[in-house]
Amino acid sequence: DAGVIQSPRHEVTEMGQEVTLRCKPISGHDYLFWYRQTMMRGLELLIYFNNNVPIDDSGMPEDRFSAKMPNASFSTLKIQPSEPRDSAVYFCASSLVSANGYTFGSGTRLTVV
């Protein structure tokens, strides 16, 4: 089991550019979560999916952020246009309904200059 796979590991982009972060959850997991971590705000839940359907996106900061899960093995988090305040580490996690806990990926460190 390769775990939750995120790509890229690091992304540096200029303000105003579109950024797409990718996540492959563990096979068979029903839930997928996107978190953001900054020094100021810690770990924040942005959105989560159940069986590919978005359940709660109340943590998405604004309309510039969007997330999709076209199938059970892939999800994207898109920021368009990106701003310097979006700089953070973005984590994806997945879990089974009856799982003991979530499995997190290694994260994508996003820097917007």
Place this chain on the structure above:
Amino acid sequence: DAKTTQPTSMDCAEGRAANLPCNHSTISGNEYVYWYRQIHSQGPQYIIHGLKNNETNEMASLIITEDRKSSTLILPHATLRDTAVYYCIVRVARTGANNLFFGTGTRLTVIP
């Protein structure tokens, strides 16, 4: 979900037991106590969880007081690799509300 209170930081000597406390005085009857940790530059890692009974696994032990208002995570023989931020989280484990909210945690430093 109930709120938790943890010390900001703790030190522990290598090889000794690390005891990390957590207060959750407003916990409800159907809420579990979960512990995660985050090693520098990595994603959070699940450690253990429990409802009312003490729990033990290969990583740690979880001791929950009888009134469930506090708990302690015990790392029996701390190593340098256990240096991390430890998060105590209280949440309902039910289908359809499967989300996890992290506080500020306790930064544990294991000293050689």
